[in-house]
Amino acid sequence: MALDEVKIGGMGASRLRVEDNRFIRGKGNYVDDIVLPGMLHMEILRSPVAHARIKSIDVSKAWEVPGVRLVLTGEMMAARNLAWMPTLSYDTQAVLATDKVRFQGQEVAAVIADDPYIARDACSKIVVEYEQLPVIVNPTQSMAPGAPLIRDDKEGQQTNKVFDWEIGDKEATDRAFEQADVVSKLELHYPRSHPSPMETEGSIADYDRATGKLTVFMTTQAPHIIRAAVALVAELPEHMIRVVSPDLGGGFGNKVPVYPGYVISILASILTERPVKWISDKSSNLISTHFARDVYLKGEMALRKDGKILGFRMHTTSDHGAFFSDAQPSKFKIGLLHSAFACYDIPNAHMVAEGFYTNKAPGGVAYRCSFRVTEGMFFQERMVQAAADDLGMDQAEFRRVNFVKDDDFPHRTPFGFLTDSGQYGKCLDVGLEAIDYKNFLKEKEEAAKRGKLLGIGISTMTEPLGAGNSREYDILGIKMFDSAELRVHMSGKAILRTGAKTQGQGHETTWAQIVAHELGIPADDIVVEEGDTDTAPFGMGTYASRSTPVAGAAVAMVSRKIRAKARKIAAHLLEVSEEDIEWELGRFYVRSNQERGVSIQECAMAAYSNVPDGMEPGLENTSYYDPPNLTWPFACYIATVEVDPETGVWDVLKFVAVDDCGVRINPMIVEGQIMGGLTEAYAAAAMQFITFDEAGNCIGSNYMDYLLPTAWETPGFELYEVVTPCPHHPIGAKGIGECATVGGPAAFVNAVLDALKGTGVRNIDMPLLPDRVYEAIKTGKDISGAPPVKVD
Amino acid sequence: MYPSRFQYESPKTVAEAVALLDQGAGEAKLLAGGQSLVPMLKLRFASPAMLVDINGIEELRYHRFDSDGTLRIGALCRHEDLEKSDIIRQKQPTISAAAPLVADPIVRTRGTFVGSVCHADPQGDWAATMIALNGRIVAQGPKGRREIAMKDFVLGPFQTALEHNEIAIEAVIPAPQGVAVGGYIKLERRVGDFATASVAVALDVVGDKVVRAGIALGGVGSRTIDASDAAAALVGQPLTDATIAKAAELAAAAAEPRSDHRGSADYKRHIVATFVSRLLNQIHSSKEAA
Structure with missing residues (x-):
């Protein structure tokens, strides 16, 4: 009899997360839990100033602290050609500063000592003499004539411009604007934020002089990429490098880049011939590791009276900090931001992007998003609401009129993306029904009698998830495929390894479910391992919601290879030809007699004990999966809010989320991903920002200033699903980890601005803190930019 | 966390604790709930030579009403x-209103009322309630006990009238003259955030007349502000x-807010006025209902 798929923990089972067994017992194994014999501890001295020439560094007092084993400066790194390292965006980044410091928090020196207390004590004894230079904290200052040159280290770099980039058809777009009945405009800033994983970044480097092998335990979302990067930077061959990413306390994109601390700890281990542990503290993590967003967007939309969008223009000005180290694999300078408006059928578009250096921490990571799509989708949905308002058209209807229709897939966007599938109108309908859209105006009138302002905000979007395909995406030239290796033991139990790296997504649970779906082996019989480059097949890691679209597909494909071999074994065991064998979940049987069959476990045993003549024994295989396209999940998020006009405080009354991520492997985990993403979306809309004062001091360097929402203020979310299987994915799945972070913020902001309709306020930049909302209501004016640091 | 090195002591009596503080000669810090001190140690903003942990002095964990x-x-x-506390809910509305708004639930399980007052953070919740309620602090030092009125207790941000060898062993809230009514509201960007502005109101009422009033403001000055003119009115x-x-209006005038990333000075002043008005209206309407 075929097995009950849900009972064996296959596809569609809301199986409890197997990794939680250790996490909720405090038995996780994070980098900081690992203790190696003879291990030393490293602490980094960081720059207190944002832009200064280093006149001198005196480390003599640090050497005098008992227990100090090594003090490293930029000069010592430079002597080994390690003062600078390449970034993933083909720029360079300082490891330890030699000439100048270019942002507050930049790495200046490091102390390696017997314990972390001593390392800290000794750091405070290092004397650095700085000659302060004028500071640039935003692109406006960067581009001003006569602005100080931040990257004077780069030959030929005359200005603070990082790049100019454009895409689309300018002339066709100009023509669309000539034909427009109405032109709608919007300008906004997506503020700087930080992915802020609970676990900070860190590493333990362990160089063994005897074997020549370097082992690095590291908080990384992409261990194989790190191995490739270390091989490049440290000039060691790959087989002599083992990178292990153990349990990760979150990543959110922050743990994709190579950080200077990793490199310094590696050199420190080589020089001391002892393991060196470095664990960053929270403030260092917030001020120096890769931030996200910080993009100024403006655009306009050409509209026909009936609501049809004829074209749009966009312009982005992005702030990349002191080093262009966006962690993204696309060939596009601004990531996938130009996937904006992909869910709408818009014939003409043109976009210009400009990037600038500033005296701020480097970065531009894909914080729970597919390389800057968050900024793009936020602008899209704010622009769409503004356009609907300008036309005097219902905001839901305006979206419906312009959606790509269900039978228009695959659909090519004006910037060249190919969206694969979707039922956008249906998702919108489910959302409108759930929020009771029809009765909202009545509720709004009732609230007005209580002196409160009600608003409703919609955000609908499709985003490109699952980098990549090897034609368009690579990191340092390595193509963006991924891998899975499956070994079925003779008992029918199995071990699965992939090139992805879970950091909270639940791979240990869901990968086993895919195998269970393909092979009928109960999920509990499959152990999943990731993160060790010595054992895992080569893969590109986990970010950009790529695990299920790419590694997950590889898991299905390798399972199918195993099943193909098992079929031959089954034919041998059943003494019939392979053509007479049928498969049902968990067993093969003879077509003419369903009673006569063998289970997958029996096939596994035979693979080691009774293989047909000429067949290799064993039951294991590896698959490398190069996806034909990105996957395109769709989301419709709708919020209703109540604004207190006396204080500017707003509360979410109801939030509905309709997600179409194709086939759901583990619905519970999918829902958890959506809830987590919406919480981060709420945080962005309501409270989060990192700003800088004129001197370049980072305001947001701790959790008192940089706010993470708690369960107390986070609103409840009602979740709904629509399923449009991905046509090109082996199990029909699309990415889901990031939809809510990407699409969520606009729903909240649109809702608050809808509540303010009639006050003349068109935009309030995030975060929508009460004082900003109150100010907008009181003055009837837009509120732009990050909250100012105006301590008077 | 990697604080600077310190000596750790865990006395079993108040007298022992006082002796240790005395011996510390200004370099010792008292540890009660630790919810402010420990983060400061972690960031090395505070580097005391000695920590005197009073958590072993069980008899200090109480709150009670005298007859x-x-x-x-x-x-x-x-x-x-x-x-x-049931008795707080029944008899002390200002403290009852403020208690669930202090920091977050994790901090509340460990942090202490008296410790919070001694921390003298201008944005602290309990300092505002103490001022509104005309409270006093009982301090014990080598020379015995003394009482310090709340208005004299806080000298400035993070500074109190305690001598280096004195322990604040108790907070005292005088008995009301009539019926105690009051409340507390705070505007914060998130649970556990410092107050953008907070208002504590404590009134003693006889019949429909206010016989004593206290209004205090948090987060809108370099110290907790006693809006005494507003109360007197x-x-x-x-x-x-x-x-x-x-x-x-008088409370807003008493506020001394600064513009910062939590809002402009004008906004904070406006919030003070709004909250004072809301609290007094709330008290008024609940009295009407009663």
Whole structure:
């Protein structure tokens, strides 16, 4: 009899997360839990100033602290050609500063000592003499004539411009604007934020002089990429490098880049011939590791009276900090931001992007998003609401009129993306029904009698998830495929390894479910391992919601290879030809007699004990999966809010989320991903920002200033699903980890601005803190930019 | 966390603790709930040579009303003790309103009322309630005990009138003259955030007249502000639209906010007026209902 798929923990089972067994017992194994014999501890001295020439560094007092084993400066790194390292965006980044410091928090020196207390004590004894230079904290200052040159280290770099980039058809777009009945405009800033994983970044480097092998335990979302990067930077061959990413306390994109601390700890281990542990503290993590967003967007939309969008223009000005180290694999300078408006059928578009250096921490990571799509989708949905308002058209209807229709897939966007599938109108309908859209105006009138302002905000979007395909995406030239290796033991139990790296997504649970779906082996019989480059097949890691679209597909494909071999074994065991064998979940049987069959476990045993003549024994295989396209999940998020006009405080009354991520492997985990993403979306809309004062001091360097929402203020979310299987994915799945972070913020902001309709306020930049909302209501004016640091 | 090196002591009596502080000669810090001190140690903003942990002095964990209605809160009374206390809910509305708004639930299980007052953070919740309630601190030092009125206790941000060898062992809230009514509201960007602005109101009422009033403001100055003019405007008066409006206006005038990333000075002043008015209206309407 075929097995009950849900009972064996296959596809569609809301199986409890197997990794939680250790996490909720405090038995996780994070980098900081690992203790190696003879291990030393490293602490980094960081720059207190944002832009200064280093006149001198005196480390003599640090050497005098008992227990100090090594003090490293930029000069010592430079002597080994390690003062600078390449970034993933083909720029360079300082490891330890030699000439100048270019942002507050930049790495200046490091102390390696017997314990972390001593390392800290000794750091405070290092004397650095700085000659302060004028500071640039935003692109406006960067581009001003006569602005100080931040990257004077780069030959030929005359200005603070990082790049100019454009895409689309300018002339066709100009023509669309000539034909427009109405032109709608919007300008906004997506503020700087930080992915802020609970676990900070860190590493333990362990160089063994005897074997020549370097082992690095590291908080990384992409261990194989790190191995490739270390091989490049440290000039060691790959087989002599083992990178292990153990349990990760979150990543959110922050743990994709190579950080200077990793490199310094590696050199420190080589020089001391002892393991060196470095664990960053929270403030260092917030001020120096890769931030996200910080993009100024403006655009306009050409509209026909009936609501049809004829074209749009966009312009982005992005702030990349002191080093262009966006962690993204696309060939596009601004990531996938130009996937904006992909869910709408818009014939003409043109976009210009400009990037600038500033005296701020480097970065531009894909914080729970597919390389800057968050900024793009936020602008899209704010622009769409503004356009609907300008036309005097219902905001839901305006979206419906312009959606790509269900039978228009695959659909090519004006910037060249190919969206694969979707039922956008249906998702919108489910959302409108759930929020009771029809009765909202009545509720709004009732609230007005209580002196409160009600608003409703919609955000609908499709985003490109699952980098990549090897034609368009690579990191340092390595193509963006991924891998899975499956070994079925003779008992029918199995071990699965992939090139992805879970950091909270639940791979240990869901990968086993895919195998269970393909092979009928109960999920509990499959152990999943990731993160060790010595054992895992080569893969590109986990970010950009790529695990299920790419590694997950590889898991299905390798399972199918195993099943193909098992079929031959089954034919041998059943003494019939392979053509007479049928498969049902968990067993093969003879077509003419369903009673006569063998289970997958029996096939596994035979693979080691009774293989047909000429067949290799064993039951294991590896698959490398190069996806034909990105996957395109769709989301419709709708919020209703109540604004207190006396204080500017707003509360979410109801939030509905309709997600179409194709086939759901583990619905519970999918829902958890959506809830987590919406919480981060709420945080962005309501409270989060990192700003800088004129001197370049980072305001947001701790959790008192940089706010993470708690369960107390986070609103409840009602979740709904629509399923449009991905046509090109082996199990029909699309990415889901990031939809809510990407699409969520606009729903909240649109809702608050809808509540303010009639006050003349068109935009309030995030975060929508009460004082900003109150100010907008009181003055009837837009509120732009990050909250100012105006301590008077 | 990697603080600077310190000596750790865990005395079993107040006298021992005082002796240790005395011996520390200004380099010792008292550890009660640790919810402010420990983060400061972690960031190395504070590097005391000695920590005197009073958590072993069990008899300091209490809160009780004397027969005359005086409320006494011991140095180890946790925020959570007050939040969950039936007698506080029945008899002390200002503290009852503030208790669930102090920091977040994790901090409340460990942090202490008296410790929070001694931390003298201008944005602290309990300092505002202490001022509104005209509270006192009982300090014990080598020379014995003394009482310090709350208005004299805080000298400036993070500075109190305690000598280096004195322990604040108890907070005292005088018995009300009549019926105690009051409340507390705070505007914060997130649970556990420092207050953008907060208002504590404590009134003693006889009949429909206010016989004593205290209004204190948090987050809107370099110290907790005693809005004494606003309070005085209510004494001898019933709560009416006019007296409420006057008190709100005077409280806003008493605020000394600074513009920062939590909002402009004008906004904070406006919030003070709004909150004073809301609290007094709330008190007024609940009295009407009763």
